[in-house]
Amino acid sequence: MFFCSAGNCYATDFIIVDVSQQLYSYESLCEDMVLLTLGHEDIMSYESRAITSQGRNVWLIKFGDFQAENKILITASIHAREYMSSQLVMRMLEEYVLNYDVPNSDGITYRQCFANTCFYILPMVNPDGVTICQNGTKSIKANANGVDLNRNFPLGFGDGPRVASVPGLAYYPGVSPLSELETQAMAILLNENDFCAGINYHSMGNIIYYGASTNTPEVAEGCKKMADLVHAINGYRREYCGNAIGSFADYFGTVEMAPSVTIEIGTANPVPISQFSGIYAKNLPVWPIVAATSSLTN
């Protein structure tokens, strides 16, 4: 089966990443990451950046030109029930890796699209939460400690709507900023690298969130431009975030002085697998275009 987007046709049948099953598990992710790297060690590698309280790895995948100046950070499943974001990122990665040197209808390859670009991908930031969700606690966003990891960052910590005062399924920011192993791993990654852009995958709503009141004018403008760029590709509506609420995007903008967007996929949580192919078709062209634009502005 094929689908066509922006003049290019892609095979939708999976080879490695199974997009026919609802529950994309931590174990599936580990297996897919290893299989996808095999034979592609020149453009893909992985390492563990943290071990969670339940003993799972927070994986970092590097993809592209390892020596590149342009580093783009991709994150998925910081929120447990939003695990389709991991499946999306891994399936997109499979497409790019397996067809790295295959020219599209314009004669351009992914290798050319991603020249001087390396993607740093955290495909499942919250593997404990994902597993708890898939084992039956469907509404969970938090990690195994009941901390909402996307409220555990320093900028705007404890602010924002719906803050919970005790550990639970969502909106509890933790006892202090960066109290969690998962968020510490993300903060260390930012300290070690100079990222030129970031994309955070969440669900749901078909929305592109961007910006924070804590951003400098330059970063604010970059976030707006990036949101416009992604909107032109996937058609999701754009929404400015406003005040910092302890989210990773708030922190990224200030620490990295670089733009990012948060892409909310699907129309339900967890997103039903029936929506996957449509989401994939709309979002597959995002990384090449963001890479091309980032390398022009960096």
Ligand SMILES: [Zn+2]
């Ligand atoms: Zn989310």
